[in-house]
Amino acid sequence: MAGKTFDYFSLRAAAEGGLGDISRLPYSMKVLLENLLRYEDGRSVTVDDIKACALWAVDKRSDREIAYRPARVLMQDFTGVPAVVDLAAMRDAMKILGGDAQKINPLSPVDLVVDHSVMIDYFGSADALTKNMDVEFERNGERYEFLRWGQKAFQNFRAVPPGAGICHQINLEHLARVAWTGEEGDRTLVYPDTCVGTDSHTTMVNGLSVLGWGVGGIEAEAAMLGQPVSMLIPEVIGFRLTGRLREGMTATDLVLTVTQMLRRKGVVGKFVEFYGPGLDTLTLADRATIANMAPEYGATCGIFPVDAETLTYLRLTGRPEDQIALVEAYAREQGLWRTPEWDPVFTDTLELDMSTVEASLAGPKRPQDRVALSGAASALKDVLTAEGVTDHGKGFAASGESYDLHQGDVVIAAITSCTNTSNPGVLIAAGLVAKKAVEKGLKRAPWVKSSLAPGSQVVQDYLEKAGLQSSLDQLGFNIAGFGCTTCIGNAGPLAEPIANTIDSNKMVVSAVLSGNRNFEGRISPHVRANWLASPPLVVAYSILGNMQKDITTEPLGTGSDGQPVYLKDIWPTSAEIQATVAACVTREMFQERYANVWTGPQQWQDITVVEGETYTWSDTSTYVQNPPYFARIAEESGALQNITGARPLAILGDSVTTDHISPAGSIKADSPAGRYLLEHGVEKKDFNSYGARRGNHEVMMRGTFANIRIKNEMIPGIEGGMTKHIPSGDVMAIYDAAMAYQAEGTPLVIVGGKEYGTGSSRDWAAKGTNLLGVKAVLVESFERIHRSNLVGMGVLPLQFPTGVDRKTLKLDGTEVFDITGIEGDIKPRQDVRVTITRADGSQETITALCRIDTADEVEYYRHGGILQYVLRSLVA
Structure with missing residues (x-):
């Protein structure tokens, strides 16, 4: 690009042209402002929208709705296939x-990375990677054939084949450009790289100064088809970082601290932007670790401005020099470059001196529940007590094995997830811990299922160059896959003697993983306590083998010299880690690995592709089915109706x-989804996971509310996806009850507490709710x-008024709900009346807030959904 001329929408010129001083706008607000300037058309984006963005510097908040258009869309296969x-x-x-079927085609570039389908069936052996990939292709053949059809059928759509890594790490290391370009007539435009992704952790690329966040698959599809992302101009919370991490602390310890602080602050629906002198001490991988966990602290994004470290990382990861030069020139010209004087205005701020960060875990079931490492043993004992375990030290013989299992034993130790496997510092630290442990003669506890699943193949290269992979192998951390594994629920089965011992004795055991998610029932159906930890701590806990022991004071084990070995004896220094990273992580590794990232393994290349404008659906497929969303669709939408005579399908907590x-x-064999698969000739060993079967609505609607740990307050004391059908009073699976209600013509509601829908940007949580016949969700x-x-x-979506909830109303599930005030038309965030009729005939009416927040969302709701709206628009 040397000597090439680019056109751009100048923020400086806009300021001089009447917008006023925008120099102290946060980085993220400048990116939004540029987006509005570029797409101003007097209709979807108006001059008043632009002025509202500029005035943000004065008011630091706004209630104005804007239409935002990201440059591209990122997908992983669990959400990408549907x-x-x-x-x-x-x-x-x-x-x-x-209409013309070719109009259904991505208008924005779409990259789908197949990264969520590998499971840890095999581990702790040299051939674990090969075996797991063979099983992956065997299980997912139908899905992969479908994706290969999509590659051919749709323009502007690319797929990274299985085995390359995790979508967010590939985005960070290869796909993202920071400054994006596009041809427009005879000119080349340069503008900020922005994206939305069908995975919550799309925010990881915020560490590289790319504004992006997770959306549901349905929103992503609309963005692909040229629809803007409708959003309110956000509040931006500034997070000032000072100081530097103390000796021995990791980026994981930092991010768990940041997550806890921001959850306490309350940043749901807000942007978070990091600034302050502490940024100078953080590598870009450290920044990406913090940005990755924005969904865990609840923010829309957690972004860092462009600076010299951004360029250093682009160079390290093999980006072309002319692209790096463009990034610097564009960022400086637009006022997006962080200088020592960088001090934007924010809606609110908070501050962390990084020298105060201590070694940490998070758990046992929420990523924001940080626990000091020195308090982890005590926290586990609290879990045992809460679960009704009276004898914390009791052991149970594992059938056919030479050891007993004890309460709190670590049965899964996994180095996994985009959060940490993108960070060479913590992975090198894990390798050094393994090396020192092996040299001391330590071994992994025999009941621990250990695995290493890097987010890119470059990790394998630098661990091998550093001579550390062999030590990890000796402790059972052989590379078992390149993709999202344990963190997404793909930990694979525990050995039968272990699983049976846990289940038959109702044991509370632990998983320790370097992930970002540890929600109930997610990691393994057999594990009730799940702890997020840095990769080196995962290695250490695999040796210690039990969470009841205080890893900071008790020995990990006995060395080959007969002496006790403590954590401090094998923990590497910061200097050791930094020297190894500097010597062993090279630009050439990234260039070589990403040169052929689109080719894929031989199994992918051998898939037969049936081409065609439309897909030939197979009635016998249990992976991919034509969904019913467009059945009997008319060219015009009907009038909105009030919801009357609705019954609660479930009453849920916080x-x-x-x-x-x-x-x-x-998928459990005795669940509605399991029964469906068995009826269609699928053996239990071939069930795969709910995530892998998201392309089949028949499986997914049966799996909705089917989590083994969900608690429906309509049936106290019963765990799992069950409910009570009214008026029969019969207790049954939620899916079965929903089908009974549909046969009776009864609409349904879900009632819940605070923070409803926390976690992954999972479109099926909404799709399944719709297909079960739920018309409204009423929560705090x-x-x-x-x-x-x-x-x-x-x-x-409806929100209880302040001071009113399911408890104050004493709801038990026998009530009937009438929701009025939506007939004909509705306005964003208007009040609606909810009349609750109890079993004895008494009534109570509350005023709920309609959480249809924008005018665009009103249109989506009026059409029955965003896809129906887009389809009718394209036909028209």
Whole structure:
């Protein structure tokens, strides 16, 4: 690009042209402002929208709705497959309505990375990687054939084949450009690289100064098809970092501290932007670790401005020199470059002196529940007590094995997840811990299932160059896959003697993983206490083998010299880690690995691709089916109706996650989804996971609210996806009850508490809710993505008034709900009346807030969902 001329929408010129002083706008607000300037058309983006963005510097908040258009879309396969299924179904519907099927085509670049389908069936052996990939292709053949069709059928759509790594790490290391370019006539425009992704942790690329966040698959599909992302101008919380991490502390310790602080602050629906002198001490990988966990602290994004470290990382990861030069020139010209004087205005701020960060874990079931490492043993004992375990030290013989299992034993130790496997510092630290442990003669506890699943193949290269992979192998941390494994629920099965011992004795055992998610039932159905930890701590706990022991004071084990070995004896110094990273992580590794990232393994290349404008659906497929969203769709939408005579399908508590609503993990044989698969000739060993079967609505609607740990207050004391059918009073699976209600013509509501829909940006949590016949969800508060997904599927999100909830109303599930005030038309965030009729005939009316937040969302709801709206728009 040397000597090349680029056009751009100048923030400086806009300021001089009447916008006024915007120099102290946060980095993220400048990116939004540029987006509005570039797309101003007097309709979807107006001059008043632009002025509102500029005036933010004065008011530091705004209630104005804007239309934002990201440069590109990122997908992983769990969410990507159903998105491509929906596009294929839209092509069918377009033809039925007499339109051009080719109009259903991504207008923005779409990259899908197949990274969520590898499971840890094999571990602790040299051939674990090969065996797991063979099983992955065997299980997912139907899905992969479908994706290969999508590659051929859709323009602007690319797929990274299985085995390359995790989408967020590939985005960080290869796909992201920081400054994006596009051809427009005879000129080349340069503008900020921005994206939305069908995974919550899309925010990881914020560490590279790319504004991006997770959306549901349905929102991503709309963005692909040229629809703007409708959003309110956000509040921006400034997080000032000072000092530097103390000796021995890791980026994981830092991010768990940041997550806890921001959750306490309350940043749901807000942007978080990091600034301050402490940024100078953080590598870009450290920044990406913090940005990755924005969903865990609840923010829309957690972004860092462009500076010299951004360029250093682009150079390290093999980006072309002319692209790096463009990034610097554009960032400096637009006022996006962080200088020592960088001090934007924010809606609110908080501060952390990084020298105060201590070694930490988070658990046992929420990523924001940070525990000091020195208090982990005590925290585990509290879990045992809460679970009713009276004899904390009791052991149970594992059938056929030479050891006993004890309460709190670590049965899974996994180095996994985009959060940490993108960070050479913590992975090198894990390798050094393993090396020192092996030299001392330590071994992994025999009941621990250990695994290493890097987020890119470059990790393998630098661990091998550093001579550390062999030590990890000796402790059972052989590379078992390149992808998202334990963190997403793909830990694979525990050995039968261990699983049976746990289940038959109702034991409380632990998993320690370097992930970002540890929600109930997610990691393994057999594990009740799940702890997030840095990669080196994962290695250490695999040796210690039990969470009841205080790892900071008790020996990990006995060395070959007969002496006790403590954690401090094998913990590497910061200087050791930094020297190894500097010597062993090279630009050439990234260039070589990413040169062929689109090719894929031989199994991928050998897939037969049937080409065609529309997809040929197979009635016998249990992975991919034509969804019913467009059945009987008319060219015009009907009038809105009040919801009358609705029954509660479930009454749920606080912090119900998308894992509770739409599990990603294993499928139980006696569940509705399991029964469906068995009836269709699928053996239990071939069930795969809910996540892998998201392309089949028949499986997924049966899996909705089927999490083994969900608690429905309509049936106290019963765990799992069950409910009480009214008026029969019969207790049954939620799916079975929903089908009974549908046969009776009874609409349904879900009632919940605070933070409803926390967790992954899982479109199936909204799709399944819709297909079960739920018309409204009434809760105390919503997590951002799930609320918008409900609207996108035509489900009405309602919020209790302050001081009123399911408990104050004494709801037990026998009530009937009438929701009025939506007939004909509705306005954003208007009040609606909810009349509750109890079993004895008495009534109570409350005023609920309609959480359809924007005018665009009103249109989506009026059409029955965002896809129906887009389809009708394209036909028109």
